[in-house]
Amino acid sequence: MSLLSKVSSKAWFELTNEIERRVLSGEPLVEILFQLDPYLLQVILEDSQKVFFKDFWIESLNFQDSEQKNIVLPALLNQLLSLSRLPQCTVSAGYSGHERCVAHAGILHTYGYLFSNLCTKHGFKRERWTEDILESGFGLPSGILGPHPAKGSLFSNVTYFLARWIFQNDPLTCARLESSGVPDHLAKFDYFAPKWNRIREEIRIESAYGERRVVADSDLIPFLHPVGTQSHFLIYSIKDSARKQVVARHLNEVMLDVLQGDVAPDQKLVTGFPVSRTTVDELIYSGHMGENVPITMRYNAFVPDISDAHKMFLGKRMLWDSSCSELPT
Secondary structure, three states: OOOOOOOOHHHHHHHHHHHHHHHHOOOOHHHHHHHHOHHHHHHHHHHOOOHHHHOOEOEEEOOEOOOOEOOOOHHHHHHHHHHOOOOOOEEOHHHOOOOOEEEEHHHHHHHHHHOOOOEEOOEEOOHHHHOOHHHHHHOOOOOOOOOOOOOOOHHHHHHHHHHHHHOOOOHHHHHHHHOOOOOHHHHOOOOOOOOOEEEEEEEEEEEOOEEEEEEEEEEEEEEEEEEOOEEEEEEEEEEEOOHHHHHHHHOOHHHHHHHHOOOOOOOEEEEEEEEEHHHHHHHHHHOOOEEEEEEOOOOOEOOOOOOOOOOOEEEEEEEEEOOOOOOOO
8 A cells, every 4th residue: 555545634744744855855756656656656647648637727826825825835846747748837927026836727736735735724735635525525435536546536536527517518528528437436426416506707808819708607516415514515617718829928838739739628627625604605695796896816726917917807796506597608
């Protein structure tokens, strides 16, 4: 059994400290993982070949505003990105001098979070994948959305699970997802059963590419079985009508090559995590709905010229109920 397969929260912390120390000393991450967890190294390398799954994700900031710190050690994250055949972190021009690096959200929010020792007011980022909260909440087998599932991988299983929710009314995308060989328990899960809410926020701005429409969705999906104070799964995704042009200009030519080969839908995943009923109520009832309301990108999503603009944008915010109407597009 690998050293990382079944360990306590304290052991995760100590192991991550060890990995960070060895990375900073110049040891390649591939050698560290080969020693500590060859299985995890193998699935990371296998995931690097899954271009379709990687295309489902947008870019994200490796920075926690509430703590004013990086989430993942940048040197470690860059090696994870290299193993995943993705571009290295890029510092956004709007954040120069503040070490706010932009990276592929899917790798950052899965494997990156496993090796983050940043403790926030909600705990460690890795706990969403290591504590069986989502599995218990949705009645899924233990560990299926964790670092060592019996079938699949953390990245591929999480990508599938999040994408099946937000693309449930897109038969072509669902068919492509279902042909990817994910575990049966995820493929056969009834994604239409829970009745859930979507908060849609929309900004329209004039740009060099004409009118640019940026849509951010917060999907609030109730657990079938509440887990402690956690009652819902929040999935955040973004659709940017000028994504390819703007991201290529802000980041680098390597990213442009990635975007030109992107065959996934335009709606991109940012993150997913369990939340409490109190948080859901605050999002639904505390935010102003309607036209001309302040809109910001949430949960470390990076949308060039908006996330780094340092100004307020006014847009539209609406609430949708899955039991009342078709999913908005």
